[in-house]
Amino acid sequence: MSKLVTILNGPNLNLLGKREPEIYGHATLDDVARDCAAVATEFGLRCELLQSNIEGELVNMIQACRETSAGIIINPAAYTHTSVAILDALNTFEGPVLEIHISNVHHREEFRHHSFVSKRANASIIGMGVEGYALCMRHMGSLLA
Numbered sequence: 597m598s599k600l601v602t603i604l605n606g607p608n609l610n611l612l613g614k615r616e617p618e619i620y621g622h623a624t625l626d627d628v629a630r631d632c633a634a635v636a637t638e639f640g641l642r643c644e645l646l647q648s649n650i651e652g653e654l655v656n657m658i659q660a661c662r663e664t665s666a667g668i669i670i671n672p673a674a675y676t677h678t679s680v681a682i683l684d685a686l687n688t689f690e691g692p693v694l695e696i697h698i699s700n701v702h703h704r705e706e707f708r709h710h711s712f713v714s715k716r717a718n719a720s721i722i723g724m725g726v727e728g729y730a731l732c733m734r735h736m737g738s739l740l741a
């Protein structure tokens with residue numbers, strides 16, 4: 597069975613495509629799932645895309661990845677800037693973790709400049725739009741080869 601990569605998305609990303617399109621664009625999470633699946637296939641990987649608006653659910657999903665997944669791609673959304681619990685959960689995961697932000701958080705409000713998740717992430721892609729997810733999957737492909 598091929599290795600699974602889990603793509604985790606935090607709060608409000610269920611509204612991707614409808615939410616502040618001038619910042620996040622018009623593509624939806626379904627579009628992201630489709631693009632990532634195509635790249636995963638190139639590398640002989642499988643992927644699943646999950647989203648929750650609830651911090652504890654994201655912690656549960658990360659814990660589940662310990663049993664199911666070879667790597668995690670995560671856009672923790674607003675929890676990036678606040679959640680020690682998500683950082684702690686990611687620290688229990690042994691595989692590679694890639695962090696993605698659609699917008700360039702460093703060009704935005706000061707409170708978006710700090711990421712707890714960056715302490716754990718092997719690498720981060722920031723400000724490349726939704727294309728960043730597929731770029732993360734490509735890098736995950738080389739890390740898991």
Ligand code: DQA
Nearest residue numbers: 671673674696697698699708
């Ligand atoms: C985001 C940036 C965060 O600051 C914000 O809270 C989000 C999305 C991004 O992908 O650009 O919800 O993670």
